[in-house]
Amino acid sequence: MTRIRAIVAFALLTLLLPCTAAGQSFDPERTRFEFELRTRWGQRVVGTFPRHAGEVVNLPDGRRRVRIELDARALSVEGSTRYTELARGPRFFDAERHPVVEFVSEPYEPALARTGGPLRGRLTIRGVSHTETFNLSPAECERPGIDCDIRGRGDVRRDTYRLDSWRFALGDWVKFGLRVRLQGAPQ
Numbered sequence: 160m161t162r163i164r165a166i167v168a169f170a171l172l173t174l175l176l177p178c179t180a181a182g183q184s185f186d187p188e189r190t191r192f193e194f195e196l197r198t199r200w201g202q203r204v205v206g207t208f209p210r211h212a213g214e215v216v217n218l219p220d221g222r223r224r225v226r227i228e229l230d231a232r233a234l235s236v237e238g239s240t241r242y243t244e245l246a247r248g249p250r251f252f253d254a255e256r257h258p259v260v261e262f263v264s265e266p267y268e269p270a271l272a273r274t275g276g277p278l279r280g281r282l283t284i285r286g287v288s289h290t291e292t293f294n295l296s297p298a299e300c301e302r303p304g305i306d307c308d309i310r311g312r313g314d315v316r317r318d319t320y321r322l323d324s325w326r327f328a329l330g331d332w333v334k335f336g337l338r339v340r341l342q343g344a345p346q
Contacts, residue, residue, distance in 0.1 A: 182223065183304075185213035189340035192229055197330040204329075206236040206246055208260070215304070215341065222266040225278070227337075229260040250324035257285045262293075271295060272303040278311065284320035291315055293335070304341040311337045 192208040210230035215223055231254035236242035247254040264280035271278065275297035282291040293313030300307035314332045317323055322333065 182215040182217045184342040185211070185227075186340040186342045187211070189308075189338075191336075191338045192227070193336045194234075195334040195336070197332075199330065204236060204239075204242060206234055206243070208234050213339070218266055220266070221269070223269055224266050225262070225264045225280070227262040230258060231260055232258050251322055253285050260284050262291075272309050273298045273301070282315065282320075284315075284322065287320045289315075289319055293337075304339060308338040308340060310339075 190211065190213070192211050194206050194208075196204045198204065208229035208231070210233040211228060213225065213227040215225050217223055231252045232247065234243065234246055234252065234254070236246050246252055249256070252260070261283045262280050264278055267278060272295065275295045277292045278295055279290060279292045281288050291313060293311045296310040296312075298307060298309070303309045313335050315335065317329070317331055317333055
């Protein structure tokens with residue numbers, strides 16, 4: 160009977176370990192992803208991705224990897240229904256054909272969330288993938304993602320991802336910003 164209990168305990172432990180190693184999901188209520196474009200006349204066009212998913216995965220070697228998925232079908236441009244429709248449309252994010260904007264980081268040291276610095280990874284927009292670098296800001300607390308936001312920014316060239324419509328009106332760069340809190344973290 161003791162051997163059966165040991166086998167059952169081992170099986171339960173094996174089932175629980177992947178959950179612990181999996182890391183933490185983003186808190187959907189306290190996480191924010193935004194983008195910004197500039198018009199040729201200096202106007203800021205700011206949008207958000209209100210529907211998103213993400214997780215920080217603990218890797219076996221002690222490093223981490225982050226995966227972010229943004230729902231392009233739900234993106235919203237602040238203060239403009241027309242700009243929202245254009246941004247979702249086939250000449251920009253093409254949300255119907257490419258509903259997800261995805262970022263998967265290269266493995267990084269856990270201290271990066273505290274110290275700040277470059278976070279490299281694969282960004283996919285409109286089915287086009289390239290390696291990009293986003294810069295995390297130094298944390299404002301000891302437990303980033305739990306007691307304070309993990310903040311980051313990154314700029315990407317529009318034409319790299321075929322976001323090249325309206326060249327006469329829009330600048331060449333899309334600026335992305337993020338504020339991340341982890342799920343289940345104390346309020």
